[in-house]
Amino acid sequence: MSVEKRFELAKEQYEAWNINLEDVFSKLQEVPISIHCWQGDDVTGFEAAQHDLSGGIEVTGDYPGKATNGEELRKDLDKALSLIPGKHRINLHAIYAETDGEEIDRDQIEPKHFEKWVKWAKENELGLDFNPTLFSHDKAADGLTLAHADENIRNFWIEHCKASRRVAAYFGKELGTPALTNIWIPDGFKDTPSDRLTPRLRLKDSLDKIFSEEIDTAHNLDAVESKLFGIGSEAFVVGSHEFYLSYALKNDKLCLLDTGHYHPTEMVSNKISAMLPFNERLALHVSRPVRWDSDHVVTLDDELKEIALEIVRNDALDKVSIGLDFFDASINRIAAWTIGTRNMIKALLYAHLLPHEHLKQLQEDGNYTERLALLEEFKTYPFGAVWDYYCEKMEVPVAEKWLEDVKQYEEDVLSKR
Numbered sequence: 001m002s003v004e005k006r007f008e009l010a011k012e013q014y015e016a017w018n019i020n021l022e023d024v025f026s027k028l029q030e031v032p033i034s035i036h037c038w039q040g041d042d043v044t045g046f047e048a049a050q051h052d053l054s055g056g057i058e059v060t061g062d063y064p065g066k067a068t069n070g071e072e073l074r075k076d077l078d079k080a081l082s083l084i085p086g087k088h089r090i091n092l093h094a095i096y097a098e099t100d101g102e103e104i105d106r107d108q109i110e111p112k113h114f115e116k117w118v119k120w121a122k123e124n125e126l127g128l129d130f131n132p133t134l135f136s137h138d139k140a141a142d143g144l145t146l147a148h149a150d151e152n153i154r155n156f157w158i159e160h161c162k163a164s165r166r167v168a169a170y171f172g173k174e175l176g177t178p179a180l181t182n183i184w185i186p187d188g189f190k191d192t193p194s195d196r197l198t199p200r201l202r203l204k205d206s207l208d209k210i211f212s213e214e215i216d217t218a219h220n221l222d223a224v225e226s227k228l229f230g231i232g233s234e235a236f237v238v239g240s241h242e243f244y245l246s247y248a249l250k251n252d253k254l255c256l257l258d259t260g261h262y263h264p265t266e267m268v269s270n271k272i273s274a275m276l277p278f279n280e281r282l283a284l285h286v287s288r289p290v291r292w293d294s295d296h297v298v299t300l301d302d303e304l305k306e307i308a309l310e311i312v313r314n315d316a317l318d319k320v321s322i323g324l325d326f327f328d329a330s331i332n333r334i335a336a337w338t339i340g341t342r343n344m345i346k347a348l349l350y351a352h353l354l355p356h357e358h359l360k361q362l363q364e365d366g367n368y369t370e371r372l373a374l375l376e377e378f379k380t381y382p383f384g385a386v387w388d389y390y391c392e393k394m395e396v397p398v399a400e401k402w403l404e405d406v407k408q409y410e411e412d413v414l415s416k417r
């Protein structure tokens, strides 16, 4: 049966619940996902002075063909974007500066080092987001940066973050859409601290200094990302959830929730509605932790669907910036982007295909039997037929057909690197 025929049958079922699929498609295609560039090269970056990956994050695997420069990374992103429905954003780290071989330390980065990214983003109608890189560097070798006891080290990273915000503002100005600059730092201790407050006071002070430079929010928005633990910071992380939640609220910044940065039974989906009444905007790093913050490729699991449901049924698509954060070097990297991003969009589509007003009323009425029954029945509604049709309409491959493109690209391009 054709994609259209299957869609027509599915449409009838959803329309019986007053769900208009054309309206859903128009909304869905407006939702940008911020796709992280670092899946394409295992968080290596292009700095002239190369450093090993540090900061308590880990990439495992040695799948051949990773991008080794800006041209390759952009080409790989072009391929992935051709397989993903919708118009999206690309999330860069400072280590993706292009300096023509010149050694530029992180506190010296400037907009000119990102001109090629901006040119490419313009050509492809993409927004850009940004992250200062406070790891994989000699001055972060002991796992401390903005909370470091040494003022010189703190100042170096403060200058890096300030420079990063200027780069991001340049993105926002050039592209007509504000860049989200997200600060994540690895700072913490392997073993039990004898003083938790002093490093936190130092981090607060460093952040205040970074944000003291006024930047138009039409060009740049700031986010701060918390973490529970990392490799080497098992006992204590300075920038914990409560720290950044408080900082963001008090200073009108976005609190960024990474789905891999909480206790294993603590769900980010449950945090969104808890934060929406108090935060104008918030941001996500959607990842998949397997036993730890392993950054596996995002799958269409229950938590992903629940996150999407919380955003959609609370009408918060313009309040929650959705970014991805995973890096798997054991599989084809373009497939990794394609699988993870298509899954995020699939989850958002799934979330649009439920009769939310009716389900909310059932709960208000205390009718929990019908609430459970409907939530379960909708899980087997013909969602796949709607997704396939959406892909066809958006001119990207239907179902697993995108794999053929990835295999061909691997043969033609990746295998020759």
Ligand SMILES: C[C@H](O)[C@H](O)[C@@H](O)C(=O)CO
Binding pocket: 038, 043, 057, 131, 184, 225, 227, 258, 285, 293, 325
């Ligand atoms: C490379 C990213 O910035 C990094 O993954 C950060 O966002 C994080 O989640 C660290 O665990």
Ligand SMILES: [Mn+2]
Binding pocket: 184, 225, 258, 285, 325
């Ligand atoms: Mn993250």
